[in-house]
Amino acid sequence: MSSSEESQYLAGLSKMVFFDIVPQQSSQAFLWSLFNSITDPIFVKDRQHSWMFVNDALCQFMGYERAELIGKSDYDFFCKTEADAFWERDEQIFTTGLSDEHEQLITDYQGETRIISTKKSLFSDEVGNSFLVGSIRFIGSKNKIETALLCQTVNKLEQEIHERQETEKRFRRHSNALQQLVQSEKLQHDDFQIAIQYVTEVASLGLDVERVSVWLYTEKGLGIQCIDLYERENNCHSHGFELSFCDFPRYFQALKEEQVIAVSDVHNDPRTWEFSASYTTPLGITSMLDARIWSKGQVIGVVCCEHLATQRQWTLEEESFIGSITDFVRLVIESDNRKIAEEALRQSEMQLRQQTQQLELALFELQRTQIQMLQSEKMSSLGQLVAGVAHEINNPVNFIYGNIAPAHDYIQNLLNLINLYQEYYPSPVPVIQSQIAAIDLDFLMADLLKLLSSIKIGAERIREIVLSLRNFSRLDEAEYKAVDIHEGIDSTLLILENRLKTKPNCLGIEIVKEYGNLPLIECYAGQLNQVFMNILTNAIDALEERDEQRTKQQIRQLPSVIQIRTEIINHNQIAIKISDNGLGIPENIKQRIFDPFFTTKPIGKGTGMGMSISYQIVTKNHYGTLECISSPYQGTTFVIIIPLKQQQLAN
Known part of the structure; x- marks a missing residue:
């Protein structure tokens, strides 16, 4: 339909x-x-x-x-x-x-x-x-679609870099062969043909074009002859074609006046109109990059690069590249200046290597962004799951908690009624006396209110956990919000409480809070909670790893402590300092702690992205700083500095 x-x-x-x-x-x-x-x-x-x-x-x-x-x-x-x-x-x-x-x-x-x-x-x-x-x-x-598109971009760029690396290998192989020819005493005729073939292939690889040809003026000066034509798709060479100056006068006049002719659209450039019917249109050529071969004060030929299928805007680097190729052709023809020829080859190879390095850098940045988006999507999905579970738990808990008070009143009234019965009917019938003894009525009446009090404490605890889960999983990706930073830290600590409390084989980790008098902070609360979770988890891991190597007596003498301190440091910035008294971080590791994929944990325990993502969240998303201060055996402190109001920086 x-x-x-x-x-x-x-x-x-x-x-x-x-x-x-x-x-x-x-x-x-x-x-x-x-x-x-x-x-x-x-x-x-x-x-x-x-x-x-x-x-x-x-x-x-x-x-x-x-x-x-x-x-x-x-x-x-x-x-x-x-x-x-x-x-x-x-x-x-x-x-x-x-x-x-x-x-x-x-x-x-x-x-x-x-x-x-x-x-x-x-x-x-x-x-x-x-x-x-x-x-x-x-x-x-939106996150899933953006992530999918980014994955496609990364895959495409990886393929492009692989092809570029293969191109660079072939380029280097051909350039080495050319250097050997240039370094020989004299180029023979066969060597000259081989050198020109190498030149056309090098130009095709370096500029990523489908066809490259080298043309030299004929002896009579009335036309131009194709010395070599390389077609990359078929990987073949051919030669022997001739053109007359009379057929393309405007083009050959442009060669006398311009070192390089860069044509992005052959159908709309006056210099190539005369080619359309007989040459460019039948072959599907859309763009051309030509450079004249200049020797002893006159034009002796041209190197012609042809791009098919789509229009192409030539860059200054590409024009410089084809210029170095023509210089080399001239030197091969003259065969009298090896050093200059070698320098021309070296420049061409260096330009190709720079292009490959730029692509590799772009791929690295894309891969890091891809990992961050995947991690962000996972955290977003986890946040939605946690928020949904918290919402579902909250309803029955509120139902239970709301009924505890009237249940307490009802039970208290029933107990008062039983007391009245005992006062006015101290000697009940034997059946009732037997039942009183069976249920231990005195203990039941004394313990029932304690039982209700325990249920109330448990319900309050569940409400606190639900509130912490909802605070931790804030769904606030769309905009900044003014939030209480201390709520985010407390909710993170509550989620990690199971790892902090004392266990049979572990004395636990003490948390020391030194909260300053902070106003509401404009931030992505969910993202900052993720930063707190990453830093606190790493601190707990480090302290647990140290305590495994100590006796209980040593732990009692120097207990594991995590200190969290917040303060206002100037009119528009706050600092959040999270410190532990562990073994510290060696200098060589500290220098790489924010690098993507770097981790000191065993395989399966860490991805190496937690601190890298935390650094990006603080520095790029909140225009702040994240610093690690540590020395061996002196503990570690992470200092987060973010502005009070984000829009002041944006403006």
Whole structure:
């Protein structure tokens, strides 16, 4: 079904719901069931842009009940920027009557940014009222799509670098052969042909073009002859073609006036118009880079490089490269200056190596970005999972916690009633006395309130854990938020509490907090929590590794301690210092601690990306600094400095 047919079908169904079906309960129930069985969100709006109908899928996407959505507009649920975009497109449909289909980014009620495809169409009832019907289809999350595109880019660049490295090897092999020929006493005729063949292949490899040819002027001076033509696709050489000056006068005049002729589009450049019918068009040539061969004050030939299929903008480096190739051809022809020839070859090889190094650097940066995006996506997914679990746990815990107080009152009233019975009926019948003894009534009455108190403490503990999970997994990737940094640190410590507390074979790690009086800080809270988690986890690992080599007596004499200190250091910066009293970090390791993929942990225990990502989060995302201060046996301190307000730096 095409897009237009689908829109018409959707409009027809909506019209049936509102206008063409008699108000019979069975028919309406059938249509409601039909719409709610569709997994894509569907909605209908009136002329005032208010929702008149929404199916279950849209309710689930919005995170609201149907009754909360009906009669409301986009401005009641989305940010103003998104709502303005919806309103403008809807109004265009109402005004023109034309259907609309488009893709856009949208943030759902859980804070996840996703790409959706929306289809909308217009219909009217019998009395002329207009209604808009639309459907939504999810394409994917923004992070996942960006990550997939980045992976494709990395793979393509890796392939390009591999090809470039192979090209460089062939280039070096040919240039070495050329140097050997130049260093010989005199180039023989056969050697000359071989040298020119090497030249054309070197030029093809260095410039990444499909065809390279070397032409020399004929003895009579009336034309030009092809000494060698190299075709990279077929990996073959040919020669013997001749051209007359009379056939291409404008081009040969340009050769006398210009050292290099760079043509990005042969069909729109006056210098190559005369080639189109007989040469460039039949061969599929789109761009040309030619350089004249100059010897003893006159033009003696030309090196011609031809690019096929797509237009190409030649760079200054490429023009310089073809210039060095023509210098070498001249020297091969003259065969009287070996040092200059060798220098020309060396320059050409150096330029190719620089291009390869630039590609390798770009690949390294892309790979690091790819790892960071994958890690960010994992943390985002983990955050959504944690937030969802915390939300689901929070509801029953609140139910339990909210019922503890009335349960306490009810039980207290029952105990008071039992006390009254014991006071006024001290001698119950034997059956009751037997049951009192069986259940140990006195202990039960004394322990029941203690039991309720324990349940209350446990429920409060679960609420604290849920709150910490929600604080730690903040879904705030879209914008900076003003948050309490101390809440993020405390929630991270609570998650790590199992590793900090005393165990049968471990005395635990003491946490010392020295929190300053900080205001709310504008930051990506979830990302900073990730930094705290990475630094604290590394500190715990280091302290546990040291304690495994010490006795309990040694640990009691010098217990493991992690100190966390926060303070304002100037009018727009705060410092967060996380220190441990472990063995410290050697200087050679400290210098590489923020390098991607560097780790001192065994295989399977660390990826080497935690501190690298933390460094990027602090320095690039928050315009701050992250410093490691450590000496052997003197402990380690990580100092995080970030601004109070991010927009001051942005402006």
